[in-house]
Amino acid sequence: MKITVEFVTSAAGPEGFPREGPPEVAMVGRSNVGKSTLINALVRKSVARTSAAPGKTRLVNFFRVKAEGRPEFLLVDLPGYGYARGGESAAREFGALTGAYFASRVSTGRLVGALQLVDARHPGLPSDRHAWAWLAEIGAPRHVVATKLDKLTRAERSRLIRELATIHEAPAVLVSVPAGEGLNELWTLIARLLKQPPPPPPEPSPASR
Template identity: 35%
Template sequence: MQDSKFLRSATGISNAPEVAHTEIALLGRSNVGKSSLINSLLASNLAKKSNTPGKTRHINFYTTRWSLKDESDVRLDYNLNLLDLPGFGYAKVSKSEKEGWDKSLDNFLRKRSSIKLFCHLVDSRHPSLEQDLIIKRYLESLIRGDQKILTIYTKVDKLTKSDFLKLRRKLKEDEAFISNVKKDSILLESLCKKILSLALSLPSLSHPLNIE
């Protein structure tokens, strides 16, 4: 990561910033650890954390610049936008207001073709909740040919060793995991490589990328 900054907030497609770069959208249930992950990816504290479920009510845009090195040690620079989507569920609002959000968000996601990767965050302690299955099915019905989905299991530091090993053994190619412990830089770097490889359609997920 070379640089990152908050760009703006939007309520939908009508007031979203113009498309300038490839975009990565992060979404999941409320309090799944989305703000923590965004701050780790941005190497900053730009995303504000909250103990209030459903606090994020807008689409927050962050612009980032990455400097990578390929196998031949050639430096490649990429500009990407990270999109922090509103948390699903738990927000203390009226039914009509929630339905309005859902419709506006759905319209945005269907029209924002610059989103090349959807990162679906799932609490590793509760991997099969109905709400996550609904989000998964929704994303699968949403994506077009050049878009991808990456399921990211969060808070693996809270798993028992046995449960963590079980999760790691069953991990699929379109899945990854992350710890909420900041010192776990190896997991973070591995996740960064996977996210960038998918979003930028780089040759192979296993191809080493040196993130400067």
């Protein structure tokens, strides 16, 4: 499968989000969970900046991806949440920008999938549960992807699959970038998302009316 990818733009706020373009698939998750690494592995090119030091991405980065014989889409690298060292204000800032992204994309129907990445070693972290519930509340089409599968033993993997199914009430895609595992499954999921029309936007909540 031939894949072409190009960086589109970085946005520090909603005014920087692209106004038009193909449907979007967004990677969301804690800092350091492997969002950028997974984007690079999917497109087989180093387009997204990865870092061993968490808490670096404070921008929403958009990449245009076209795989041979498949519809074009934007792959979106969101700022990580749940990282404390940046302090209270950084946590709020991450939350605000990611929140603004989903609010904008769900209401316009541009988002066909929110891929929530969770660390295979730590299923059910409070920040991940909170994000998962929040995605449901705003009506985002959500899917769980467990990263860093290579860090688990075989027995731990079986337990992880059961735990994720209980916590998220949905099947998870399990990936390891160094082992090249799960990438085909993820491409299959993305292809399915692109064929599905996005769900209608949710009713505005009483608070936002």
